[in-house]
Amino acid sequence: MSHIAIYPGSFDPITLGHLDIIQRSLELVDELIIAVGVNPSKTSFFSIDERTEMVRESVAALPSDKREAVRVEAFDGLLVHFAQQKKAQTIIRGLRAVSDFEYEFQMAAMNRKLHASLETLFLMASDHTQFIASRYVKEIARMQGDVSQFVTPAVQARIQGKLQEESVA
Ligand code: PNS
Numbered sequence: 001m002s003h004i005a006i007y008p009g010s011f012d013p014i015t016l017g018h019l020d021i022i023q024r025s026l027e028l029v030d031e032l033i034i035a036v037g038v039n040p041s042k043t044s045f046f047s048i049d050e051r052t053e054m055v056r057e058s059v060a061a062l063p064s065d066k067r068e069a070v071r072v073e074a075f076d077g078l079l080v081h082f083a084q085q086k087k088a089q090t091i092i093r094g095l096r097a098v099s100d101f102e103y104e105f106q107m108a109a110m111n112r113k114l115h116a117s118l119e120t121l122f123l124m125a126s127d128h129t130q131f132i133a134s135r136y137v138k139e140i141a142r143m144q145g146d147v148s149q150f151v152t153p154a155v156q157a158r159i160q161g162k163l164q165e166e167s168v169a
Helices: 016-025 048-060 079-085 098-114 134-142 153-168
Strands: 004-009 031-036 070-074 090-095 119-124
Touching: 004 016, 004 079, 016 031, 016 048, 016 090, 016 119, 031 048, 048 070, 048 153, 079 098, 090 098, 098 119, 134 153
Parallel strands: 004 031, 004 090, 031 070, 090 119
Antiparallel strands: none
16 A cells, blocks of 8 residues: 655745755655645745645655655645545654644644544754744745845745735735
């Protein structure tokens, strides 16, 4: 039976930290579905379509043998329902600092209550991506800081475009 995993997140926008988790997950599973979702407790900067497109563009840059094992899909509603629909056995989440732990622990426990056979697998962020968070990337870009070490050039251009749109609106 092939091992299908879901890597869910807001990806608002996708960072080099997310890409690191994606590449490392691909060493562990047969199929990875990157699920771009809605976090009801966050207001997103990019629309779900924009976030999904950015993830697709980033995945397109992976080596072809890796790319074939990845699908990118937007979802709304509960993650456990999406996972069931996709016949996924595992949810993958990245863990950075201790501060991520409580939120992640609670979410994994709730998801497990809702769907007992669905395991959440945590990958520790690599040391070169430990500190990267989409929230700070947006904040730095908004204040004219350089975010090129944190996101791909395509995502950086998207952020600039979005900020320009905001400034003329
Ligand atoms: O990148 P994020 O914002 O930490 O991702 C959070 C996300 C989208 C994975 C989470 O909010 C989610 O699973 N949303 C779907 C709704 C859901 O299943 N909620 C119950 C969580 S216990």
